[in-house]
Amino acid sequence: KTNSSLYSLNLSNNRIEFRGALEIAKCLSSNSRLNILNLSDNYIADLGVQHIFYNLQNNISLTSLSLDGNSIGEQGVESFLKSLRFNTHLTEISLSNNQIGDLGAHYFAEYI
Numbered sequence: 001k002t003n004s005s006l007y008s009l010n011l012s013n014n015r016i017e018f019r020g021a022l023e024i025a026k027c028l029s030s031n032s033r034l035n036i037l038n039l040s041d042n043y044i045a046d047l048g049v050q051h052i053f054y055n056l057q058n059n060i061s062l063t064s065l066s067l068d069g070n071s072i073g074e075q076g077v078e079s080f081l082k083s084l085r086f087n088t089h090l091t092e093i094s095l096s097n098n099q100i101g102d103l104g105a106h107y108f109a110e111y112i
Contacts, residue, residue, distance in 0.1 A: 008036040012066070021048030028062065029055040040068035040094070046075040053079045057086035065090060069097040077104035081111045 016024075021044045028034075044052070049072050056062065077100050084090070100108075 004033060007033055009034060010038040012038045012040040012042070014042060016042035016044060016048075018045070018048045020044075022051050025051035025055040028052065028059050031059065032061050034061055036064040037062060038066040039070065040066045042070055044070040044072070046071075046073050046079075049076040050079040053083035056090060057083050059087060060089050062090055064092040066094040067098070068094050072098040072100065074101055074104040074107070076100075077107045081107055084111070 011024075014020075016039065020042075021039075024037075024039070025048075028037075039052075044067065049067060049070065052067075053076075056065075072095060076098070077095075080093070080095075
């Protein structure tokens with residue numbers, strides 16, 4: 001199914017884990033309408049976020065993504081930065097309250 005009207009989706013604080021993240025990731029690769037996605041305060045973690053970021057490589061509509069409080073660590077940050085090489089439409093991402101650590105901060109510093 002293709003969405004033709006929904007441009008903002010807030011799924012924060014819904015206990016979404018890897019399986020849910022995988023389903024959302026699949027949709028992102030073909031969705032051309034959704035601009036804002038809030039997945040804050042779930043249980044997505046690095047593996048789930050890796051799938052989301054991988055599928056964002058071909059997404060041309062999403063401009064804002066919130067992943068606050070999802071136990072995202074260094075691997076998640078690395079996946080995100082790799083996906084940005086291909087996705088130039090995402091202009092805002094929020095990753096507060098995660099476990100990015102020093103190495104993740106280093107990855108950001110190299111990217112910026």
